[in-house]
Amino acid sequence: MKLTGAEMVLACLEAENVDVVFGFPGGAVLTLYDEIYKKGLRHILSRHEQGAVHAADGYARASGRPGVVFATSGPGATNLVTGIATAYMDSIPLIIITGQVARPFIGTDAFQEADITGITLPITKHNYLVKRIEELPHIFKEAFTIATTGRQGPVLIDLPKDLQAEEGEFHYPSRAEIYGYRPTYEGHQGQIAKALARLRKAKKPLIYAGGGVVSSGAHLELLELSQNGAIPVTTTLTGMGSIPYDYELFLGMPGMHGTYAANHAINESDLLLTIGARFDDRVTGKIEHFAPDACIIHIDIDPAEIGKNIAVHIPIVGDVRMVLREMLRRFKKGETEKWCAKVKAWKAERPLRYKQEGHLKPQFVIEELNRLSGGEAIVATDVGQHQMWTAQYFQFNKPRTLLSSGGLGTMGYGFPAAIGAQVAFPDRLVVCIAGDGSFQMNSQELATVVHYQLPVKVAIINNQYLGMVRQWQKMFYEGRYSHTSMDGSPDFVRLAEAYGARGLRATAIEEVGPVIEEAFQSPGPVLMDFHVDPEENVLPMVAPNTSIVDMIGGEE
């Protein structure tokens, strides 16, 4: 069957069961967009390419299916860079399709030319510049295979403009033969046996679980292992929701803004069972002091994560779910009762706390959002104080309900990510919790939610500062607030209204509940502007490069 390059792209997407793409048109993708017009492929038009790529990322995180993005050459492609890096750091499967100038012009500094495969080399799992029409179907099959298997990640395909119009023979391969790519799924039996033997002997074992549990769909196995072995669990930001919040042995998040119980359990554990997590510096603090007495077992699908940041005693390379299933099959419980009692006492005696007095406190807003969402919401966040308060005070019970840029820490991620999640789940409650600073990094997407009448509920935790940076300036730079004031911000309620969305505001405690209820009951997009205490800090806090048990604050 003869097809043009543009027709092939749509045929490949159809074969991969892609039913929606996110994008922004331009000169080098005119032919491709003409084909979208003709075929009626569902396309969500963002108002900036960064919005499109974060939306595709939010779609992928919420649904588990790869997100697909279209953008034009040059500035269209470079505007994607932050979103691609965000997905790469958190191992999110994306297929990014960029237009490129026509083949005879490549390398001539033609209008809107950028070497996007060169630029994205270190932030994609793999990328392609399609040079011949015959390669196109194979490249798409490879791209989808690479993005969605092994350690997942973004894959970019650069399509020259003239190639989109060229005809070629189309046959979509049923599978990709990629010689240099063979992910390991099954864990080594001997290593699993060793891990089980150590686990049986451990008196103070702890599970430290991350985003790998979510991407391999291993949350049920994780809970079962914790229950069978009576092993407490702490989950990282990206692992949040893989253990129900109210599970008695769940200790919350570890690290810089982690709970007392999680950080002290890591410090005292004699065995740390690490599952799909990567010893990020925000989790470990000073690495030499991290889990000093523990035998470290590390289960990860990516062999390069083993031993990257910390020496591991028992590595198991494989798919987290398959390894956990095998462990469960052969599992024998150890003696952990005393340890569980101790950990539960920490949890009961040293919970996260704040004082609701004076100004409206941001933590209270998060708690109210949680209470009124009934535990069913998908929550997307930006990056900063509101993100940490969300991780601390919102009760996540299911995987894929917290969408947050953990690795790259991208401001402006949350709102477009919420759009992607709402596209994936039109009937679910999707809440974007943002800061007044970070929301302004992609506030143009208000047009997108109005355009498609996506009922995303935005909650701006408005403290009139770049709050997290201000907090560090307060704590480590003697209160010199260098350029962290957000003077000049718009009236967010009127901003929402200008786009045709609803805007609501709460400045006092008693207004918070009614505003949230009204927003959640409203059928369309709503922005809520919560004016909170400008000087509230995220506590507890571990200063960078110190031990995670040297925790500052959070006592009252």
Added chain:
Amino acid sequence: MGKRVLAILVEDRPGVLTRVSGLFSRRGYNIQNIAVGRTMEPGISRMTVTVDADPLTVEQIVKQLNKQINVLKISDLTDEPSVGRELLLVKVKAEPDKRGDIQQMARTFRARIIDLSPDSMIVEVTGNNEKLEAFLLMMQEFGIKEIASTGKVALFRGNKLIRETRN
């Protein structure tokens, strides 16, 4: 720290050299030298990379390299019996009265004169790094005008091979 010699089999695709060298630079390690050439298998090239790094770093680099889709196989030749050679071209000042001395020196190092002009000559020498350094030192007394050298290429001794994963 110490010199490690890695042999890397890669698919012969555009950008593959950038993918490999980029991984070294991103982690802050300089490639001391690199040689790229063909193998007996069409479509597969062999890179030989010499890098100055401790074994743990090299292990991490090897793991990261293995994640590259176009990288097929990596072997560390450093601690195994292997032979490695570099090629060096030296353009040295050679007034008529010095030519004999240079030729004699070249013979000692089993080097060859491959070009001669009224006041300079080009000498070609192959060997391991120490030998080439020693040769350069000797040439300095005549006055070196310019040098060009290849990266090291290396093979395991005996029957051991680096097999391609493609069959």
